[in-house]
Amino acid sequence: MTNLTNVLVPTSADDAAAAFGDGSGVTVVAGGTIVMPDIKLGRLCPERTLYLGRAGLDRIERSGGMCRIGAATPVSALVDGAPEPLATFAAHVGDREVRGQATIGGNLCAPATATFSRGDLQAPLLTLDARIRSAGSTGERTDSIEDFLAAGPDGRLVLEIEVDEPKRAASASVRRPHAHAYTILAVAAAETAAGIRVAIAGAGPRAVRATSVEQALADGASPEDAGQKALDDVDPQDDAIASGNYRRQVLPALVTRALGDLS
Amino acid sequence: MRLTVNGIERELSTRPLDTLLNALREELGITSPKAGCQQGGCGACTVLIDGEPRRSCLTPLVAVDGATVTTVEALGEPGNLSPVQAAFYEQYGLQCGFCTPGFVLATTAMLERNANPSREQILEELVGHVCRCTGYVKIVAAVEAAARGDVSEAALEAGATGPSRREPEVLVPGSPA
Numbered sequence A: 001m002t003n004l005t006n007v008l009v010p011t012s013a014d015d016a017a018a019a020f021g022d023g024s025g026v027t028v029v030a031g032g033t034i035v036m037p038d039i040k041l042g043r044l045c046p047e048r049t050l051y052l053g054r055a056g057l058d059r060i061e062r063s064g065g066m067c068r069i070g071a072a073t074p075v076s077a078l079v080d081g082a083p084e085p086l087a088t089f090a091a092h093v094g095d096r097e098v099r100g101q102a103t104i105g106g107n108l109c110a111p112a113t114a115t116f117s118r119g120d121l122q123a124p125l126l127t128l129d130a131r132i133r134s135a136g137s138t139g140e141r142t143d144s145i146e147d148f149l150a151a152g153p154d155g156r157l158v159l160e161i162e163v164d165e166p167k168r169a170a171s172a173s174v175r176r177p178h179a180h181a182y183t184i185l186a187v188a189a190a191e192t193a194a195g196i197r198v199a200i201a202g203a204g205p206r207a208v209r210a211t212s213v214e215q216a217l218a219d220g221a222s223p224e225d226a227g228q229k230a231l232d233d234v235d236p237q238d239d240a241i242a243s244g245n246y247r248r249q250v251l252p253a254l255v256t257r258a259l260g261d262l263s
Numbered sequence B: 001m002r003l004t005v006n007g008i009e010r011e012l013s014t015r016p017l018d019t020l021l022n023a024l025r026e027e028l029g030i031t032s033p034k035a036g037c038q039q040g041g042c043g044a045c046t047v048l049i050d051g052e053p054r055r056s057c058l059t060p061l062v063a064v065d066g067a068t069v070t071t072v073e074a075l076g077e078p079g080n081l082s083p084v085q086a087a088f089y090e091q092y093g094l095q096c097g098f099c100t101p102g103f104v105l106a107t108t109a110m111l112e113r114n115a116n117p118s119r120e121q122i123l124e125e126l127v128g129h130v131c132r133c134t135g136y137v138k139i140v141a142a143v144e145a146a147a148r149g150d151v152s153e154a155a156l157e158a159g160a161t162g163p164s165r166r167e168p169e170v171l172v173p174g175s176p177a
């Protein structure tokens, strides 16, 4: 490990976990696409920084119906290397240059903002029943993605994300050209051993599971009827790239489209 | 931090968490990467890191320790432009020029991966680059011309001074030229 006056550069996962400790006073920098402007503009003044780019956490392994993804894997590597619907969501993150630099761990841990959503990959991870392996004060542990998102990333260093290979998967999103390549609204759906799961990105500060839609499907609803239920799960807000009203109009149709493609 | 910038090995004293953009502009005086939005949204700061276009405003210096960084300064020089630079010049693919180094580097890297990109591929690959002047039509024309190899000798030699200069000398009264 190198220590460059308060910038720690671990060269293995164990080193990274040791350097992170209980996380107090440590700022993790992975791709830096979110955190660097904050540091540059002085919104964040890290006491100690952990740079993850050399910790060997950038591998994707697929075997036995499972896919394990290192936390510092670049989003671009998921486009060809991860199961659907994660691969399609990865292809839609930002632009080519941002995807090459941004990581899946940074996306998972993206601080929720009131102004726009930037953790798009959380939606496919929710549908794939992801398990999040992380280190922190209580040592290493594995959480379900829902528990992880509910608790937030504070005090945890994500090491690896494990997902099931789905039986089938689909996604639908608003692909409207925009000066900034942020997602307006996107829906992921997948069937794994955990059943059919549906999740929505772009309708709030972070991605959410559409449990009302899932319930309607389980009760035998058509994709059209199940799609209408999405508005019970999220309350889309206005932000710089689209209005809440626009999102409310589009969301049921997107859910219906994803569910139609799933069957 | 040690890195190779435009073929020259450098040891930098810029702090490891400062941006590569800052190190290039402020410590090395390489000013082609522009400080635009400084939050990843405009592409004006794009440089090649180990051959791949990246946002230097989002890149901490610590991430490029040992890497090779290329800016447009290494592509060509006045009188001896690279084909992509010459195509931008010839097709009027720039006006103020603020976005141009980013576009030229991203285009250069794209054509190395894919010598014959479709129009859709060009738009998709360059979507992270914003231009406030040209309206993009002529930028895309320049990229297409560079891909076709449709670049004149005169354009490749644009900007030359002295006896080799092929362009007519245009002197504007009172200008420093």
Ligand SMILES: Cc1cc2nc3c(=O)[nH]c(=O)nc-3n(C[C@H](O)[C@H](O)[C@H](O)COP(=O)(O)OP(=O)(O)OC[C@H]3O[C@@H](n4cnc5c(N)ncnc54)[C@H](O)[C@@H]3O)c2cc1C
Residues within 6 Å of the ligand: A027, A028, A029, A030, A031, A032, A033, A034, A035, A036, A052, A071, A072, A075, A092, A093, A094, A095, A098, A101, A102, A103, A104, A105, A106, A107, A108, A109, A110, A111, A117, A118, A119, A120, A121, A153, A156, A157, A158, A159, A181, A182, A183, B039, B040, B041
């Ligand atoms: C132009 C542009 C377009 C973008 N478009 C999109 C988009 O379409 N969709 C989208 O979802 N996002 C988008 N983003 C946001 C961002 O690029 C992504 O969310 C990206 O995946 C973040 O990853 P990173 O590695 O760069 O994060 P970083 O900036 O390195 O980190 C982000 C946060 O996560 C923490 N963190 C990082 N890794 C870990 C870890 N292993 N354990 C614990 N905490 C960690 C950091 O401390 C920080 O708080 C865009 C950004 C830009 C600049």
Ligand code: FES
Residues within 6 Å of the ligand: B034, B035, B036, B037, B038, B039, B040, B041, B042, B043, B044, B045, B046, B055, B056, B057, B058
């Ligand atoms: S200055 Fe880096 S993207 Fe705008």
Ligand code: FES
Residues within 6 Å of the ligand: B093, B094, B095, B096, B097, B098, B099, B100, B130, B131, B132, B133, B134
């Ligand atoms: S030429 Fe002025 S911003 Fe593109």
